[in-house]
Amino acid sequence: MIRKRLVFLLVYFVIFCAHVAVASSSPTDSLRPTLEGVIDVIRDPNLAGVDHKKVRREKVMAIATRGFDFTEMSKRALGATWRDLSQEERQYFEELFTKLLENAYIGKLEGYSGQEIVYQDERIKGNRAAVATIVKSSDTAPFSVSYVMLQSGSDWLVYDLNIEGVSFLRNYSEQFKSILRKDKFAGLVKILEEKNETFEKEESN
Amino acid sequence: MYPKIIILFTLLLLLCCSFGCSQKGSAVAFQDVVIEDDEVPVDKMDMLLNDDFFDEEKVVEQIYYDPLEPMNRVFFEFNDKLYYWFLSPLNTAYTAILPWDIRFSIGNFVNNLAAPIRLVNNLLQLKIKDAGVEISRFLINSTLGVFGFGDPAMLDFGLAPREEDFGQTLGYWGVGEGVYLCVPIIGPSNVRDLVGFTADAYTHPMVYYIDELYVSAGYYAGSRVNLLSLNPEVYEDLKKYSLDPYVSMRQVYLEYRRKKIDDNPMQRRSDNEL
Numbered sequence: 498m499i500r501k502r503l504v505f506l507l508v509y510f511v512i513f514c515a516h517v518a519v520a521s522s523s524p525t526d527s528l529r530p531t532l533e534g535v536i537d538v539i540r541d542p543n544l545a546g547v548d549h550k551k552v553r554r555e556k557v558m559a560i561a562t563r564g565f566d567f568t569e570m571s572k573r574a575l576g577a578t579w580r581d582l583s584q585e586e587r588q589y590f591e592e593l594f595t596k597l598l599e600n601a602y603i604g605k606l607e608g609y610s611g612q613e614i615v616y617q618d619e620r621i622k623g624n625r626a627a628v629a630t631i632v633k634s635s636d637t638a639p640f641s642v643s644y645v646m647l648q649s650g651s652d653w654l655v656y657d658l659n660i661e662g663v664s665f666l667r668n669y670s671e672q673f674k675s676i677l678r679k680d681k682f683a684g685l686v687k688i689l690e691e692k693n694e695t696f697e698k699e700e701s702n
Numbered sequence: 703m704y705p706k707i708i709i710l711f712t713l714l715l716l717l718c719c720s721f722g723c724s725q726k727g728s729a730v731a732f733q734d735v736v737i738e739d740d741e742v743p744v745d746k747m748d749m750l751l752n753d754d755f756f757d758e759e760k761v762v763e764q765i766y767y768d769p770l771e772p773m774n775r776v777f778f779e780f781n782d783k784l785y786y787w788f789l790s791p792l793n794t795a796y797t798a799i800l801p802w803d804i805r806f807s808i809g810n811f812v813n814n815l816a817a818p819i820r821l822v823n824n825l826l827q828l829k830i831k832d833a834g835v836e837i838s839r840f841l842i843n844s845t846l847g848v849f850g851f852g853d854p855a856m857l858d859f860g861l862a863p864r865e866e867d868f869g870q871t872l873g874y875w876g877v878g879e880g881v882y883l884c885v886p887i888i889g890p891s892n893v894r895d896l897v898g899f900t901a902d903a904y905t906h907p908m909v910y911y912i913d914e915l916y917v918s919a920g921y922y923a924g925s926r927v928n929l930l931s932l933n934p935e936v937y938e939d940l941k942k943y944s945l946d947p948y949v950s951m952r953q954v955y956l957e958y959r960r961k962k963i964d965d966n967p968m969q970r971r972s973d974n975e976l
Contacts, residue, residue, distance in 0.1 A: 601943040662961020668953045672946040688945050 524626035524646050525619050527653040531564025532614055539607055550700075557603050566654035567595045569647055573656060574670045578677055586682070593689040594669075600696035614642075624648040627659075766956055767881055774884035778948045781889060785937060789930060797931050805931050807851040812925040813863065814843045814850025819902045823866035827874045832864035839863060865962065868905075869898025873963035882952055890955035 535557050538544060544553040571591040572579045579587065612634035619628045626646045633639045645657040657666040676685045768774065797805070817840040824833035839855040846854045855861045872894050880893030891899065903909060908921055944950035
């Protein structure tokens with residue numbers, strides 16, 4: 498009986514410790530390599546310039562895909578509509594939305610020269626976490642960026658950015674809602690496709 | 703002076719109406735209702751985590767009140783045209799004529815001259831320490847900073863401006879935002895902030911220095927062009943990244959203002975911690 502209990506206790510401890518080990522990576526630890534990785538690629542002189550644009554963006558996106566949860570983003574941005582979509586529609590939407598973010602924001606990041614990220618604080622609540630940072634750049638006054646993250650296995654993945662109190666995801670979510678009300682999902686897809694095309698046209702010029 | 707007072711009263715009247723709207727309007731604006739845990743958010747960071755705008759069970763709705771959307775969209779288009787046809791070319795010329803350093807100094811000067819607005823509003827919000835910082839900043843920058851063209855208070859003394867305006871003061875004391883407005887020339891606002899904007903004009907020294915509307919208007923326009931020249935890409939980025947720029951701008955404006963109103967305790971706390 499006692500042995501049985503001991504075994505049970507042992508098993509319990511092993512599971513418990515394993516759980517602790519799995520969850521041991523802090524949100525900041527998960528975030529840091531993603532942000533640093535992206536900055537390193539953008540600053541890499543070997544990848545600079547228009548000629549290396551394709552390679553550079555692929556590298557940035559490879560890092561971003563590991564640190565950001567684009568599925569969660571798409572799901573939250575669409576809200577209730579997500580539930581009514583088929584698997585293919587969800588996948589296609591995620592593809593379009595990710596492409597838009599890639600087009601819009603990597604270009605913006607590439608424009609920044611020197612910037613430093615100061616990690617300020619982190620909070621965990623259930624399976625979600627927020628990491629507060631301050632971005633110090635030579636071009637602008639320092640501004641706050643908070644990353645909202647979701648736990649995924651032993652890692653934390655970003656699904657929202659909050660810049661000076663303005664939620665990036667909420668912004669898209671409200672725009673989508675406004676478009677969905679009028680044009681439904683098909684209309685939204687069309688607008689997204691067109692938006693992505695304008696970026697590609699601009700780039701080929 | 704008369705028309706100004708009439709405008710102020712009209713706005714105050716609108717504001718009084720908006721007391722009711724801001725409570726009721728939010729419920730009308732959307733069918734979805736805010737449902738949250740009964741725990742009280744500790745501070746802004748925890749607020750981020752309470753932000754369940756997608757959840758299988760419960761939907762938390764962003765609250766805004768925009769019953770004038772059709773009209774606002776017309777003015778948004780107007781401002782958009784104003785920007786591309788007039789402001790943007792003007793800005794290009796302005797930027798070409800004046801180097802960045804000078805435009806930056808003009809920006810400092812404009813900011814320094816608006817110090818009374820920040821001082822009054824810090825006092826109205828009982829932020830005595832911040833009011834003291836504003837006084838120090840004004841004294842340092844007006845002397846060492848040569849009439850405010852430099853900002854040694856920030857660079858040498860590490861005193862950041864304590865941005866407060868009357869719209870924030872009203873918000874601090876619990877006045878609702880009222881109807882969202884996209885105002886021609888001025889841009890995104892709401893009833894509360896428009897009242898604040900008008901009231902702040904009375905604490906600006908410019909009004910007492912030269913009591914001519916066109917001088918004030920000219921000063922305002924000039925300072926806006928200068929501000930634009932320092933941050934040229936803000937509006938164009940917004941247009942570029944969004945699918946519905948009107949909605950995007952409304953969202954940015956409302957969230958940014960809300961943060962400015964209720965994030966101040968946090969800002970002061972982090973100042974103390976540092």
